[in-house]
Amino acid sequence: MKKLMLVAIVASGLVACAQPPAPKEDSKLKDAYSACINTAEGNPDKIQACQSVLNVLKQEKQHEQFANQESVRVLDYQNCIQATRTGNDQAVKARCDKIWKEIRSNNTAQ
Numbered sequence: 001m002k003k004l005m006l007v008a009i010v011a012s013g014l015v016a017c018a019q020p021p022a023p024k025e026d027s028k029l030k031d032a033y034s035a036c037i038n039t040a041e042g043n044p045d046k047i048q049a050c051q052s053v054l055n056v057l058k059q060e061k062q063h064e065q066f067a068n069q070e071s072v073r074v075l076d077y078q079n080c081i082q083a084t085r086t087g088n089d090q091a092v093k094a095r096c097d098k099i100w101k102e103i104r105s106n107n108t109a110q
Contacts, residue, residue, distance in 0.1 A: 029063070032053055033070075034108070036053055037104065038104065044077075044078055044081045050074065054071050055067075070103070073102060073103050073106070077096060077100055080092055080096035080099055081096060
């Protein structure tokens with residue numbers, strides 16, 4: 001009986017030790033995305049690279065809603081940049097700046 005209790009205690013201790021790394025890894029991925037966005041400086045090519053990190057975040061249940069919301073913002077920003085290149089610079093630039101500001105403020109270090 002004592003051996004059974006000892007095995008149960010050791011097993012529960014091992015399970016408790018195995019749980020924490022997963023959330024840290026999830027957090028690192030979100031931090032990596034934030035760092036990517038914060039260093040992109042509005043460059044559409046760099047922002048496209050950040051999109052691949054978002055695609056991985058979408059697969060994590062914990063970050064799925066955040067990743068979907070950010071994907072829309074990033075896509076809006078890329079469309080904005082494309083519109084700027086094709087004309088109507090002034091009106092589009094103001095909209096692009098607003099979207100970029102939203103993206104940056106949503107990804108500041110927390």
